[in-house]
Amino acid sequence: MRVLGVDPGLTRCGVGVVEGVPGRQCTLVAYYVIYTDPGDDLALRLLHLDRTLTDLVAEHQPRSVAVERVFSQHNVRTVMGTAQASAVAVLAGARAGLPVSTYTPSEVKAAITGSGQADKAQVTSMVTRLLKLDAPPRPADAADALALAICHIWRGGTRSKLEAAAARHRGSATASQHRGKR
Amino acid sequence: MRVLGVDPGLTRCGVGVVEGVPGRQCTLVAYYVIYTDPGDDLALRLLHLDRTLTDLVAEHQPRSVAVERVFSQHNVRTVMGTAQASAVAVLAGARAGLPVSTYTPSEVKAAITGSGQADKAQVTSMVTRLLKLDAPPRPADAADALALAICHIWRGGTRSKLEAAAARHRGSATASQHRGKR
Numbered sequence: 001m002r003v004l005g006v007d008p009g010l011t012r013c014g015v016g017v018v019e020g021v022p023g024r025q026c027t028l029v030a031y032y033v034i035y036t037d038p039g040d041d042l043a044l045r046l047l048h049l050d051r052t053l054t055d056l057v058a059e060h061q062p063r064s065v066a067v068e069r070v071f072s073q074h075n076v077r078t079v080m081g082t083a084q085a086s087a088v089a090v091l092a093g094a095r096a097g098l099p100v101s102t103y104t105p106s107e108v109k110a111a112i113t114g115s116g117q118a119d120k121a122q123v124t125s126m127v128t129r130l131l132k133l134d135a136p137p138r139p140a141d142a143a144d145a146l147a148l149a150i151c152h153i154w155r156g157g158t159r160s161k162l163e164a165a166a167a168r169h170r171g172s173a174t175a176s177q178h179r180g181k182r
Numbered sequence: 183m184r185v186l187g188v189d190p191g192l193t194r195c196g197v198g199v200v201e202g203v204p205g206r207q208c209t210l211v212a213y214y215v216i217y218t219d220p221g222d223d224l225a226l227r228l229l230h231l232d233r234t235l236t237d238l239v240a241e242h243q244p245r246s247v248a249v250e251r252v253f254s255q256h257n258v259r260t261v262m263g264t265a266q267a268s269a270v271a272v273l274a275g276a277r278a279g280l281p282v283s284t285y286t287p288s289e290v291k292a293a294i295t296g297s298g299q300a301d302k303a304q305v306t307s308m309v310t311r312l313l314k315l316d317a318p319p320r321p322a323d324a325a326d327a328l329a330l331a332i333c334h335i336w337r338g339g340t341r342s343k344l345e346a347a348a349a350r351h352r353g354s355a356t357a358s359q360h361r362g363k364r
Binding site: 041042043044046047050070079080083084085086087088090091093094095099100102 | 226228262281
């Protein structure tokens with residue numbers, strides 16, 4: 001199965017596409033880093049992120065999307081942009097009708113390196129070995145996105161199927177709407 | 183000019199549509215509160231918010247969209263959802279090709295009540311008077327969204343025109359993209 005992983009960020013957003021099945025060798029399909037200019041309007045930045053992610057989903061036709069879960073423990077000033085970028089990523093997958101899973105950074109580290117405390121260099125090194133790459137992916141945001149995709153293939157195959165079934169079951173009856181008009 | 187104001191929230195998102203020109207009486211067009219179930223998947227919640235906001239923009243054809251700017255001073259646990267909902271709101275306006283402005287809560291309070299320190303009740307009361315409503319809008323999330331729309335009409339008319347011109351000028355040349363493929 002093909003998975004598109006997203007390491008969300010407003011200034012730099014990593015995207016990794018990986019093909020594989022649980023317990024087997026994964027292969028790299030492609031990776032990207034989407035940049036937006038911190039000097040631009042928020043609307044333009046989110047729009048660029050949305051369009052690029054939507055295009056990448058359409059191009060690679062993944063079976064599911066995996067997005068890093070944003071934590072409030074992060075730097076409070078940067079967490080806002082990360083939360084907004086993650087919303088755009090989750091939405092890009094959901095709008096394409098794909099199941100979207102989120103993983104915490106330590107879930108990803110544990111899946112890839114065996115330790116939830118691993119540092120960025122260890123994750124990059126393992127991603128390079130696991131995908132049999134000649135050199136580490138650069139920039140590092142891409143390595144984190146690839147790690148997310150591998151983590152989802154190994155850990156999430158079953159989970160995403162269950163989630164997709166649950167989502168179909170709940171359908172659109174998830175929210176009511178209050179309406180007032182004069 | 184018609185403005186669609188959004189008080190972003192993941193569980194309750196207020197939307198207010200107001201018609202008016204700077205310095206003149208504003209009139210209510212409609213208001214809404216979009217609810218999503220905290221027990222649902224994030225993807226479903228963001229998707230419902232996106233679809234409803236996109237539909238409301240299409241239905242009311244506003245000239246511009248005003249969204250409350252999210253602050254990191256907020257409760258850190260709830261700020262993540264608010265940031266994600268604000269991203270969806272900003273994106274809904276931007277995808278429709280509309281200029282999107284953001285205002286801080288104190289800018290809105292100052293524009294509506296004359297004081298940036300005003301409480302929720304004072305804002306609701308002024309919105310009710312300014313729009314000549316028979317009763318305060320309920321729930322209160324709707325009043326905040328209407329206040330945003332009024333604030334934008336009064337303060338932002340000129341600003342949004344400048345922003346729109348700037349956005350057109352910058353066009354899509356806002357971001358580069360790194361691509362790696364094997």
